[in-house]
Amino acid sequence: MYAELLTTGKLNDYLADLNEQAEAMFSRLVKQLSEKERVTEALKAENQMLWVQRMNNIRSAAMEIVSSEFIYH
Template sequence: MEITYTQKGDYLYPDLYLPPQPTEDIGRFGRMRKRFLKEHQKDTFALLLMENRLQEHLIEINRQALEMIDTISEQTAKATGVTEELKASDQLEWIRRMNELRAAAEQQVIREIVLI
């Protein structure tokens, strides 16, 4: 790898460029993961940052978390009888139970994906 230089005054400065970063939002779970890495796994955070892979990692964590929440919510809803029939007969009860299922799924995902 050959490095080129630019002269400014009496000094030569290397022409260093970072590859383009993904512009996708890291999302809620990506932000949680970033904070966890910064506070509790400083070595991993520094390594990902130096290798220019932090943004990719955070986007992937967010994507995995969202997929897992959807999957867990659907499976738990089926298992506990939260169906379209309940939605048609008692919407408020259906919403309450779905919110509970989603909150439980989010807590599980945070423990299993974000905080590892």
């Protein structure tokens, strides 16, 4: 597949499309997980360190999911 995309000149377009899909999935997952975990702007105002810790955990989890879907799949 790589050789075909490279020789036809479509590799960059293919990779750009995958990147857009991965970024969209990551954003969607972060939003969904933060809602599920009740990590809100109110929490951010009340306890910034806790908010940062939870958001970092959420981002890490989302990155693992995206990586497993797009990189390791």
